[in-house]
Amino acid sequence: MSKRQSAKYKLDRRMGENIWGRPKSPVNRREYGPGQHGQRRKGKMSDFGIQLRAKQKVKGYYGDITEKQFKKNYIEAARMKGDTGQNLIGLLERRLDALVYRAKFAPTIFSALPSPPSVTVERAHT
Secondary structure (H helix, E strand, O other): OOOOOOOHHHHHHHHOOOOOOOOOOHHHOOOOOOOOOOOOOOOOOOHHHHHHHHHHHHHHHOOOOOHHHHHHHHHHHHHOOOOHHHHHHHHHHOOHHHHHHHOOOOOOOOOOOOOOOOOEEOOEEO
16 A cells, blocks of 8 residues: 555545545535636536546545555456445455554544554464
């Protein structure tokens, strides 16, 4: 898992919604995007743009996973029976950092990152 390089609030504003449900998110105050050109009108987004935005939102929500990790999970989800989208979310929720976050051992998904080794799973540090 890679470390988030960009600001979390900036990602919220770029996506146009409060992704993590934080009360102090600037999306609650400003509806426009971040930066110098954020207040300009947005054109109609293409189908590819909508799909890309949804993928970026999911990647950001689960702790900014890399494209390689995301693709591996997607291929595994496509191989499974049932809805690929639901299978993908299920696989992402089974990651160790998501489990640590959901079990309330860490306050945020980003602080649940398994480095340095702090959680032991079956006699192996992760």
